[in-house]
Amino acid sequence: MNRTTLSLIAGATALAAVTGFAALSAPDAPGTDTAAKAAAQLPVERTSLLCPAPSTSDLAETSYTSFTPVTKGTGSGGKAELREADEESADAPADGEDKGKGKDDGKSGEDKPAKPVLTPKEPGKPVTGESSGGDAPALVGTADGRFAPGWTVQETTEVAAGTGRGLQGVNCTAPDTDFWFPGASTDADRTDYVHLTNPDDSAAVVDIELYGKDGALKSAVGEGITVPPHSSEPVLLSTLMPERQTNLTVHVNVRSGRVGAAVQALDDKLGGDWLAASTDPSGSLVLPGIPKDATSVRLVALTPGDADADLKVRLASPSGLITPAGHETVHVKGGMTAAVDLGDVTRGEAGSLVLTPTDRSVPVVAALRVVRGKGDKQETAFIPATRPVGTRATSADNSGKGSTLSLTAPGAAATVKVTASAGSEGGTPVSKTYTIKAGTTQDIEPPAPGGLKGTYALTVETVSGGPVYGARTLTASADGVPAFTVQTLPDDRGTVAVPEADEDLSVLQR
Numbered sequence: 121m122n123r124t125t126l127s128l129i130a131g132a133t134a135l136a137a138v139t140g141f142a143a144l145s146a147p148d149a150p151g152t153d154t155a156a157k158a159a160a161q162l163p164v165e166r167t168s169l170l171c172p173a174p175s176t177s178d179l180a181e182t183s184y185t186s187f188t189p190v191t192k193g194t195g196s197g198g199k200a201e202l203r204e205a206d207e208e209s210a211d212a213p214a215d216g217e218d219k220g221k222g223k224d225d226g227k228s229g230e231d232k233p234a235k236p237v238l239t240p241k242e243p244g245k246p247v248t249g250e251s252s253g254g255d256a257p258a259l260v261g262t263a264d265g266r267f268a269p270g271w272t273v274q275e276t277t278e279v280a281a282g283t284g285r286g287l288q289g290v291n292c293t294a295p296d297t298d299f300w301f302p303g304a305s306t307d308a309d310r311t312d313y314v315h316l317t318n319p320d321d322s323a324a325v326v327d328i329e330l331y332g333k334d335g336a337l338k339s340a341v342g343e344g345i346t347v348p349p350h351s352s353e354p355v356l357l358s359t360l361m362p363e364r365q366t367n368l369t370v371h372v373n374v375r376s377g378r379v380g381a382a383v384q385a386l387d388d389k390l391g392g393d394w395l396a397a398s399t400d401p402s403g404s405l406v407l408p409g410i411p412k413d414a415t416s417v418r419l420v421a422l423t424p425g426d427a428d429a430d431l432k433v434r435l436a437s438p439s440g441l442i443t444p445a446g447h448e449t450v451h452v453k454g455g456m457t458a459a460v461d462l463g464d465v466t467r468g469e470a471g472s473l474v475l476t477p478t479d480r481s482v483p484v485v486a487a488l489r490v491v492r493g494k495g496d497k498q499e500t501a502f503i504p505a506t507r508p509v510g511t512r513a514t515s516a517d518n519s520g521k522g523s524t525l526s527l528t529a530p531g532a533a534a535t536v537k538v539t540a541s542a543g544s545e546g547g548t549p550v551s552k553t554y555t556i557k558a559g560t561t562q563d564i565e566p567p568a569p570g571g572l573k574g575t576y577a578l579t580v581e582t583v584s585g586g587p588v589y590g591a592r593t594l595t596a597s598a599d600g601v602p603a604f605t606v607q608t609l610p611d612d613r614g615t616v617a618v619p620e621a622d623e624d625l626s627v628l629q630r
Contacts, residue, residue: 159617161511163194163269170380171202171259171275171292172315172394173352174251179280182251184259184273185517187541187577188243191269191614198265202238202273205258205317205352243267246516246544246577258352260319261292269614272577274517276594276605283311284392286499287596289517289605290382291396295319297374299381299397302420302457303487303502304368306358309388314370316345317352317380324377330361331369331422335455337361347379354384367459369422369485390491391499393605398504403429403481405505407488408472409526409591409606410465412563415498416491417462419450419473421484426454429482435465436472436528441559449478470563472528472589475505492602501593501606508587509536509580510611515592516577520568524593525578527554528561532586539581540567544574556588580609 174182188200237259240247243266263271273292279285295317304312318324328342339360347353357370372381386392399405401424410417423429429452434441444465452458465471475486487504515525518540527536539551547569556562569576582588590609597603 159619161615162618163191164614164616165268166262166264167268167271168295168319169261169271169273169292170295170317170319171261171273172290172317172382172384173258173354174256174275174277174288175279176254177279177282177284178253179282180252180254180277182256182275182277183517184238184249184275185246185544185575186238186240186273187246187514187516188240188263188267189270189512189514189541189577189579190244191266194266194269196266198263198267200240200261200263200267200271202259202261204237205260205350240267244549245542246575248544248575258315258317259292260317260350270512270514270612272514272516272612274607276517278596278598278603280598283388284386286391286601287594287603287605288393289594289607290394291607293380293382293396295378295380297378299372300401300485301370301383301395301397301487302422302485303395303489304357304370304383304385305366306361306364306368307366308364311386312357313354313384314357314372315352315354315382315384316347316372318347318349318377319380320377321349322377323348324379325375326379327373327375328355328360329371329373331371331455331457332365333367333457337365367420367457369420369457385502387500389496389498391601391603393501395487395502396504396608398485398487399507399610401483401485403477403483405475405484405486406472406528406530406589407486407503407505408528408561408589408608409503409593410471410473410488410490411492411593411604412466412468412470413492414466414490415464415494417465418489419460419462419486420457420489421450421452421486422457423452423454423482423484425483427482428453429484430478431475431484432478434474436474436530436559436561437469438560438562441474452484470526470561472526472561474530490606492604497600497602499601499603501604503591503606504608506589506608507610509582509590509609512579512581512612512614513590513609514577514579514612515607515609517594518566518576518578518592520572522595523566525564525566525590526561526593527556527564527580527588527590529556529558529586529588531558533558534585534588535583536588537581537583538564538567539579540569541577541579543569543572543576546573547571547576553583558586
């Protein structure tokens, strides 16, 4: 498989934001019908994505896959680009820096724009790139026009040996101001970093708060961390606290600006992977896509407030919702991280964890640490609680084998359409419809494009029924280690509700 080779520099972190533009309606005149008109769903016009620096290992091999699904209602223009995070913006220099600073192009005082490292040519067809070694930087990306709705970038890294060896994968995500990461650790075998990436022209100021089994951990070092413009900062968690903690929840709170954030969790014995942020605190959570051959599953949860949470624990299996023996409920004390080892809870079948309140609803964040293999041939991945697939969700970087799509309908039954895109180097898109029974999880061997060459993307769309949650697992085998990585499939928010305007308000602008 031929891929565009990337020339990258060192850096660190992940991101992606969706921005839509809506027209506003003027107030109704007295005596007129005040019923609100139905809002139309229109494609977003601009999207941002941030990818963390993949690895510091000289043995790392990283691939990037960029994909935008075809969306009705978009025009013919637009573009998508990924650039190195530490490269100065072509049209907006960093604060306090000389606009002429840049790579030497033989013209003193003039800025030479950074060359994009990955640029898709058309929606509906993935484009890929590669990087070797530990010098690959964090990437900052923007997409507009027809490339913006549903734009997805997957970063996948194989590390042959050493701490964190195995397969590490992460979806490049949106810049934001608030992130929760249950499942981090400063245990003796763990080396965990929080990667912070700032895509903007001004510095961002960030607080990193840590919560252990006994509550909040005081750390003045984690307060007021400055992330310079167009740059990425890795923060080693063990430097923020004097005592080791096996199970931690990390809260990234942005005081000013916005960042992309992700946790890279590396283990000396169990490999490693990226821990993506949990969905916003909620009373009920779904953690989809536990591999059927998982040998160990650990649930880590936190309620951010002072109130305790009592949660019913159920596994959505292929035959329905079941309660794991000995783990019917979990009690989460307010502000304290709770961890429960569920063992080989899936028992050789597809499964997703469903958490619901036993009584009153208290907002909770949660994630799973999943282990495959035995003895010295074990590998780790993480599954955070996630949003439903909703209208559409996309997973990039799939190959002819080694990909599993896991879908669960914890409430009512649902029907979804799964589309395999054209391949990055050739192939014809294929779609197939699946029905997921109520309360079940179904593992699907994804449809592959006809005449596939290269990698392809999977798009999941809800056709009817209740909410569906999804995850995609990539697997590989290296020296007998069952390497894998899991990415959840939340709604891509590729469209925005736009109210119908009663009149043109442009004349009112000053």
